Amino acid sequence: MNSKPVKLSDIAKRLHYSTVTISKALRNHPDIAPSTIKKIKFAAEEMGYTPNIIARNLSSRKSNTIGVVVPKIAHFFFGSMIEEIYNRALEYNYEIILTVSQENAEREKKHIQTLMAMKVEGIIISISQETKNYDIFKLVEARGIPIVFVDRVPKIDNISIVSVDDRDGAFRAIEHAIKLGYKKIAHFAGYTDINIGRERYQGFVDAMEKHGLPINPEWVCHGGFGERFGYDSFMKLYKKNNLPDLIFTVTYPVALGVYSAAKEVGLKITEDIDIICFGNAKVQSLLSPPISCVNQPTDLLAKSAMELLMSKIKNPELVGINNIKIPTELILRETCITFNKN
Amino acid sequence: MNSKPVKLSDIAKRLHYSTVTISKALRNHPDIAPSTIKKIKFAAEEMGYTPNIIARNLSSRKSNTIGVVVPKIAHFFFGSMIEEIYNRALEYNYEIILTVSQENAEREKKHIQTLMAMKVEGIIISISQETKNYDIFKLVEARGIPIVFVDRVPKIDNISIVSVDDRDGAFRAIEHAIKLGYKKIAHFAGYTDINIGRERYQGFVDAMEKHGLPINPEWVCHGGFGERFGYDSFMKLYKKNNLPDLIFTVTYPVALGVYSAAKEVGLKITEDIDIICFGNAKVQSLLSPPISCVNQPTDLLAKSAMELLMSKIKNPELVGINNIKIPTELILRETCITFNKN
C-alpha cells in the first residue's frame, strides 16, 4: 500500500503522448481526436489516475470552489439551507468549502480570510449575530470576489442580498394575532443590530401601530437567537409576574426556549400563554401544541443565492438584480388560532 | 476594485529581500531574525498580503485539510457531530472539506474521489445507508490516506472505527422495557445491511431472547432511517390492526415519523402505544410526550474521531487502538416508563 499517485506524465510515458495531450484528453478538449480521448481515458482509469486538483487550480488560476460561511450547522434553518446549497453546487459542478462562525465575529473573519487564500471564486454568507465591523466584506469585494449575503446581512450599500421579506412576514403574523383579538403582545426580538432582528421588529411595530396598540417596552426583549434567549426572556417576565397573552419570537429556537420555560413553570401554551414564531422546522408540527409560524423557504433561499452568485461569477461586471426578496408564508397550526384570554 | 492579490515577490521587491526570506518570515521560521520578521510582517499586513494556499499546498505537498463525508446535514445527530468536528479542526489548525452523500452511494464515491484529488490528509466518514461496495475505501487506504469511520461503518477488517456501543444500548433499552412489563415489542429497524441497523437489531434480539420473549416478524420492519420510514411502518401495522404495545425505533427521525402517524390516526402515545428510540435530539424533550432514548454523545464521537485521525496522520505506521466504542446512556423521559396496557 501507499502507492504514490499516478500523474499525467506517467500516463504520457506509457502511451507515448505528451502530458499536454493527456491533460486535454482527460478534460474532453476538442483539440483531441475522440479516438485518442477514449484510449487515454481508458489507460488513465486502468492506471488509477486521480488528478491533483491543487496543481490544476494553481495552474489554471481557477479553483472551481465557492466558500460558504454560516453561524451554525446544528440548527434546522441553516442545516436545510446548507444541504440545498450543496445540492445546487453539484449541479453547477462546483465544490463547496463550508465554514462555521459559531456566531463569533472573529472566527468569521478568519474563515473569510482563509476562503480568500483558498481562492474561492465566490462566497455565500449568513453573518454572525455579533458581526459589526464590515471591513472584511468590503475587502472581499475589493478583491473582486463576488459575495452574496443570505438571510442575515450587514448594512452596506450595493451588496447582493437574498433574504426573506422579514418585515412583511412579521407584520402578517402580528396582524393575524391582532385580528384574533390579541392586544397584550410581546416580542422576543433577538438583536436589532442585525437585519433579521431589525426587520422583524419593524414588522411587529408596523402591525401594532396600524391597529393602534401600544407597545410595552418590557415586552420587547433582546439578547439572541437561540433557545437560551427564549428561555431566559420568558423566565424574566414570569418572575416579574408580567406575562403577555402572546409571544412572537424572532426565531424558531427562541420559541423552543419558551416552550421549555413554560413547561418548567407549569404554564400551558395556548391556554395560559400563546405563541407564534418566525422560522420553521420539520419537527415543529410535533411540538405540543404544534406552533404556528412564518415559514422561510430554505430551499428557495439557497437556490436563489447560488443562482445569484453564479451569475456574478460568470459576469463580474453585470450588476442586475441584487436584492432578492423571497416571500414568506404564514403557517397556522395550533397556536395563535383563537383568542381565549379572560 | 479588483486589485490583484499581493504575492511574496511583491513584498520581496519592496523590502529588497528574497522571496524565500519573506516566505520564511511569514511562517515564523527560526532562520529569520526576529527583527526582520517583524519588519516583513508589518509590510505584508500593510500591503494586504494574503497567502495563496493553493500554491503553498502544491509546493509543500501538504494540504492541511481533512475531508468529511456524511449522509445528511439537516439532521440533529450529524449536525452536532459536524459542528464538533469543525470545532476540533480549529484547534488542530486544520481545514475541513465537508461533503454530503445524501444517502447515495454513488455521490459518496464521487466525493471521496474529489477529496483524494484535493489531497486531503485524512478522511472521516459516516457511510450512506445504501453503501454496499467497499472498494473505494480500500483504495483510500491503499493510497496511504488515513480514514476513520464514525457511527455508520462498513464491514471491513482492520479499519479504524469510532462508534457507539449500539448493541449494548439497544439491549438496555429493551431490557428496561421488558422489566416494565412490556411483551409485545416492535422494532423499526432501518437497514440491517449497515452496522447501526444490524447491531441495534441484535441488541433487541438479545434482550428478547434473554427474557424468553418471542419476536414477531411482522413487528420487525425494515426500510430506512428517516421519518418517512417511521411513518409508513406505523401505518402499515395500524392498517393491519396489528399494533404492538411498544415500538423501539432505530433512530430518532424514525420515532418522529411514528409520532406524526400516531397523531394522524388519533392514537395517544404512552396511553395507546408506547415508544422508545435510539439517538437523541435537543428538541426531543419538547416532543409531547418527551421521548425516552438511548443517547449517543455526538461530541465524544466527533472528538474521538478527530483524535484518532490526527494520530493516524502523525504516525502512519502506528496502529494502536483502532476500534473505539463510546458508551451510550439510557435517558428516561416520559415514554416507556410504565407499562399500562390492558
Add this chain to the structure above:
DNA sequence: CTGAAAGCGCTAACAT
C-alpha cells in the same frame, strides 16, 4: 490534431 516551452506562487534543500 499534437507538443514544446513557460509559468502559476510557493517552499525545501542546499548553499553562502
Add this chain to the structure above:
DNA sequence: ATGTTAGCGCTTTCAG
C-alpha cells in the same frame, strides 16, 4: 541570517 536553485503537477499559450 539570507539567498539560489529547483520543482510541486498541472494548464496555457503558441508552434508545428
